[in-house]
Amino acid sequence: MPGAASRNARIAWIVFAILLVFGAWLSAASASSGIAFFYSVPIGLAAWWFGSRGAFLTAIVAVAFYVAGHLVHSVPHFALALAIRAAFFVGVAALASWISERLRTLEHSAEELEAIRAALTPTELPDLAGVEAGAAFVPSELGVSGDFYLLTNGPDGSAIAIVGDVVGHGPEAARLATFIRARFAAFAANTSDPAELLTLANAALADRPGRREELVSAVCVRFKPGDENVCWARAGHAPPLRLPQLDELPGDGSTFLLGTEQKLELENTESSIADSEGLIVYTDGATDVRRGKQMLGLEGLTEVLAPLAGLAARVIATESERAILTWADRPIRDDLCLLVLKPRPG
16 A cells, blocks of 8 residues: 555654664763754654654654663763753654644645635636636735636526625635635526626525625626627626726616625616627726835726727736736735626627
8 A cells, every 4th residue: 555655664764763863872972972862853754744643652762762872871860861851852742743733734724725716716717608708817925815706608698707805815715705606606507697696695695604794795797699788786896897998887886795784685787888899897906006105096907908908808818917017016915806808709
């Protein structure tokens, strides 16, 4: 078995390290050389490979080898020397075990958050009905946040785009974003109505076991191939920007976040895109970046996007990300999330 072989190899390394230190101890000119303190090496190895139990067991073995060394080379004031070394070995075991556990926790947390981030903002975009899409996402450099997007095809043959932002930062916000995005994806398999999708997501938040104050802003847009109108709804989120004008779509002015009330009354808005080339949907991470004391804001974002408005959706997303990051100071303090949606030619 590969696992058993690996475990045996680790034990062999620890035993070898103990014997190596013990041999050095026996060959030392006098007990005062203090070489016994090098037993911290196998103790540290045991902590890294087997945890606290292995570390403390190795510390006991190290004490036993120190006693055996005393029987070969007598140590002056042996009782005091033994007490000092025993305390040192136990301290090394405790410290090495704590560091090892902490590193494992951080490693697992990083892996979990990376998986969450990949789920929230997949790099591969789906093939949408009648819509070309581009996405820009840059995670906060001060930790994880809760921005997410979802691109999918609705049951009526339309294309659905959802962008959301969890209120808060850190792993809890990222986990909540994963939860709410998964709910959106499940609901979008049965309905493509934007207001209904947001209402269902709000109900899922309200019914979440053990929920505390969990708030999410979101905007949902539905494109139908060949339709000159786009249907959309929002919950406390910025309206989409029309291309190439880069003005906000007029909406109902709703500012209620998902999670504020158990039942939200949301309505759809129909907006004409007959004279436009598409939409841009974004989170506040695209406008709240700073350079010194200056914030980019919506006006700054439109200035960044203006030279790009006539390009393909993926190019706009890529170049806008580059332009925003060039303008802003680093590190950026919030996730930067931006979707570009353009009707597919023909």
